[in-house]
Amino acid sequence: MRYLPHTTQDIDDMLKVAGCKSLENLFDCIPDSLKTKEGIDIPQLSEWELDAHMDELASQNIACRDYKCFIGAGSYDHYIPAIIPYLISRSEFMTAYTPYQPEVSQGTLQGIYEFQTMVTELLGMDVATASHYDCGTALAEAALIALRKNRKANKIAVSSLVHPSHRQIITTYISPAGYEIVEIPATKEGLTDTAALAGMDDIAGIAVQSPNFFGNIEDLKAFKSIADEKNVLFITSFTEAIAYGFLKNPGSFGADLVAGEGQSLGIGKSFGGPGLGLLAGTGKQMRNLPGRFVGKTTDANGEEGFVLTLATREQHIRREKASSNICSNNGLNAMTAGIYLATVGKIGIREIARQNHDKAVYMKKSLVKAGFESAFDSPFFNEFVLKAPENFEAKRTALINDCCIFAGMKLEPFYPELKGHYLFCATEKASKKDIDHLVKEVQ
Amino acid sequence: MKEINDLILPDDVRYTKDHEWAKQDGDIVTIGVNDYAQDQLGEIVFVELPEVGDSFSAGDEFGSVESVKAVSEIYIPISGEVVEINEGLEDAPELVNGDCYKGGWLIKVKPDDPSEMDNLLDKPAYLDMLKG
Amino acid sequence: MNRQPGTSGLIFNEPLLWDKSRPGRCAVSLPTSDVERSDLDAALTGDAPDLPQLAELDVVRHYTRLSQWNFGVDSGMYPLGSCTMKYNPKTNEVQAARQGFAGAHPLAGDEFSQGALKLMYNLEQYLADITGFDAVTLQPAAGAHGELAGMLIIHAFHAKNGRQRSKIIIPDTAHGTNPASASLCGYESVNIKSGKNGILEPETVAAVMDEDCAGIMVTNPNTLGLFEANIKEIADIVHAKGGLVYGDGANMNAIMGVVKPGKIGVDVLHLNLHKTFSTPHGGGGPGSGPVAVVKALEPFLPIPRVQKDLDSYKFVTDRPDSIGRIHTFYGHFGIMVRAYSYILSMGGKGLLNASQLAVLNANYVKESLKGTLNLPYDMPCMHECVFNDKIQQEFHVSTMDMAKRLLDYGFHPPTVYFPLVVDAAFMVEPTETESKEAIDQFIDAVKAIAQEAGDNPEQLKKAPLLTKVTRLDEVTAARKPCLKG
Secondary structure (H helix, E strand, O other): OOOOOOOHHHHHHHHHHHOOOOOHHHHOOOOHHHEOOOOOOOOOOOHHHHHHHHHHHHHOEHHHOOOEEOOOOOOOOOOOOOHHHHHHOOHHHHOOOOOOOHHHEHHHHHHHHHHHHHHHHHHOOOEEOOOEOOHHHHHHHHHHHHHHHOOOOOEEEEEOOOOHHHHHHHHHHHHHHOOEEEEEOEOOOOOEOHHHHHOOOOEEEEEEEOOOOOOEOOOHHHHHHHHHHHOOEEEEEEOOHHHHHOEOOHHHHOOOEEEEEOOOOOOOOHHHOOOOEEEEEOHHHHHHOOOOEEEEEEEOOOOEEEEEEOHHHOHHHHHHHOOOOOOOOOHHHHHHHHHHHHHHHHHHHHHHHHHHHHHHHHHHHHHHHOOOEEOOOOOEOOEEEEEOOOOHHHHHHHHHHHHOEEOOEEOOOOOOOOOOEEEEEOOOOOOHHHHHHHHHHHO | OOOHHHOOOOOOOEEOOOOEEEEEEOOEEEEEEOHHHHHHHOOEEEEEOOOOOOEEOOOOEEEEEEEOOOEEEEEOOOOEEEEEEOHHHHOOOOHHHHOOOOOOOOEEEEEOOHHHHHHOEOHHHHHHHHHO | OOOOOOOOOOOOOOOOHHHHOOOOOOOOOOOOOOOOOOOOOOOOEOOOOOOOOOOHHHHHHHHHHHHOOEOOOOOOOOOEOOOOOOOOOHHHHHHHOOHHHHOOOOOOOHHHEHHHHHHHHHHHHHHHHHHOOOEEEOOOOOHHHHHHHHHHHHHHHHHHOOOOOOEEEEEOOOOOHHHHHHHHOOOEEEEEOOOOOOOOOHHHHHHHOOOOEEEEEEEOOOOOOOOOOOHHHHHHHHHHOOOEEEEEHHHHHHOOOOEOHHHOOOOEEEOOOOOOOOOOOOOOOOOOOOEEEOHHHHHHOOOOEEEEEOOEEEEEOOOOOOOOOOOOOOOOHHHHHHHHHHHHHHHHHHHHHHHHHHHHHHHHHHHHHEOOEEOOOOOOOOOOEEEEOOOHHHHOOOHHHHHHHHHHOOOOOOEEOOOOOOOOEEEEOOOOOOOHHHHHHHHHHHHHHHHHHHHOHHHHHHOOOOOOOOOEOHHHHHHOOOOOO
């Protein structure tokens, strides 16, 4: 096997040193009764056989063709500049462990420090962690921070327009400790109902997603005042990071904690993972945030350098008293997002964000002209909800099969009251020609 | 690490088995960690303290002291209400290393029952305990 | 340091991104918009985030230079105990980058994602075969996440049986994540000590196991690199009181094809695809931490589950006893593709061979360095062996000093100061992909350093000398945190 370098001679020589007669004897410390008799029944493929097998599997996914993706809902189809996969494939980044030996990990450490800095800039927050698994798990961690801080209440108010999967993850994470979610209902405008929230008592925190699951932009200022009145933590989340190239950032609305998905920042959709969990907070929350941080310091010669810091919050030191068990994170994807943000820069992120919005507005207008009905009139970023004409579902399936166009995602499985409604998304990759083609097909 | 004989252990404070010290001035008791504790922990990077107004019973955990790679919980020697915390430690936690009985004090407490001070160890008793 | 890989090459300096930034530069080409510009209410929009402004070569050079300051498996031997830093095959990357996988939208629908579903289904079957369990979930995003899922499953099992329990038994050889995962489920840790020969004794477990104990968390082989030979008796004791046995499979690399944990009393086991199954660590993730369970625990696995109906595959969510969802979509699919490619490249026999050679390499290191370094538990080891600095203490040279000096010789240091049961541990896991020559070089380097400890201890205390930076001031970093520029 090409990954195993040992020659027969090597094995013999090494067995002698180890004091064993055969490879099997190495396992003499394991009682025979515990050993398996049947072995592992998995075939071995050569590299080209593997290529053929994987090609066949990949070809059974529609994504193997050049498809037009007009759906988002937490996973977005953005353009990934060529330098990003090129740079992130450098094996010094890819095949390194967590940077516990800083002297030979300055590349990862400086890269993550720069990533943390750019995330705080994007979100208007004081500190950002070195990453989490995805937005859902980062949001669950944020909910736990709020619940643990507040000794009186055991509930957290979560908008019903937070991504449905994220609400499920929060429930999974918090219920064993006896905590629960109360959902804040939505208004007819597709926004979280502030009036309903104002009437909720005994809550430890408020979590609102903006742009929300319907793509609509929430009035974060209103939620901040309610959070202040109730003296609880204000948590915001987002699934589309590009939005904050255009929208006012959550920090400027006074968010205490922000959880987000960074997949849009140069990371492929990859069937939903690995993405990139972002978690940021105010300076006051720094020591409550779970996960790793990189900090700047100096070495024994006075040279600037970087280290993992504030490790006493983490599981390997605080063990059962740690606030989270998170250990590894999505470091390589954080590095990818860092490269993406450095690549697009201040000018690029603004223009990309604006084009997302422009295309979405154009697409919505065009579809409404073609007989769709606008579900909400609230301002949105790059996703929006439409009520489709009667015969749309059949056309939608045909469009995928015949033209490789994914025209919207059915909302009914997530919101049963929204029968016949679809969630659409347009990114900078959607050309006018593609949009016009889609509209012509569904007319 | 210091030898037991090198430890600075003032005569006018009382000690706990967990290496805190307490000193009574009128109706207020000042509390900190002693020389042995700070020496064991090494360079202290952060001190977590309660809020003014919090109440504790003797032996309760009231905060923690952190070095780069260790956390040590701290336990209150005497029951009472916190009336002041050492805010200077936020920017200069190293005071606990350099000056643990003066600049590095942690909290001041109004005791529920000042006679609880008698339950704490005096210097000879504390030294006996260390020597085991 | 004759013929050792470590040397001082040309190391480039490189400033922070914003020090290179010049207003007006941009490294991405922006197409002219072909639709009308749409504005939003000014109350909703903000200034563009102040990201650095660079040209394409600026970005390329920046990250290329940064990468050169890193040590990776592709640069040299990485004998980090308990981390299984084996070679990361390149074909795995090629497979994961296929457009059909990398470009797949998670909500495209089962009908249009059959390839991904089939891969997940097959991988679950393979992992079940390797570990001897009945069912597997691939959803956990990392080892610690798998551990959390496993503990949630145990918690849900006891809840379903009508009486929740309050404690869980954790041996002193456990990974730090174990107690942290247990406490997220509200379980208090009951710590027990391993016996004199470094493994758990059934009597120790029997003494604390009662009907208020949810179970036990066992790492096998344990973090001393020793096989827990009493595992079956321990499992029987725990099962007799209605508890469950959690297996931390982080060290599965030692026993593939030799022991199937699901057949010897373990009820739940998590794996680390980024350790045993060769996916890259990426400087700290993304990993993947599948969880395998016995039949009785299958109903509690997270949703959605992949199901096979004749020749087609689908996700099912209608599972009332499930612990719920723990990832936004289905877990780290990109990592699954890599692990799947690895398993098929190795085959069942190849995996057994990998474990045999991993154990051979560790025993070879143990025997070769015994006497140079102190070996607290002198007995046959599995995939890793644990030394400490007892011999070098005479010269006031510590494990940390020797670890740092290894960097100068061109090796990544072993895991140090873990496991906690060994004072100043020096934990070596060579893995099966290191050749005899590479290991001999490592052994020579450690011996040379042990010699230096006597001859020139002061030099060791200043090590490393050849790296980009030398020892860093972690105290100031923690006292006055500077987490952004």
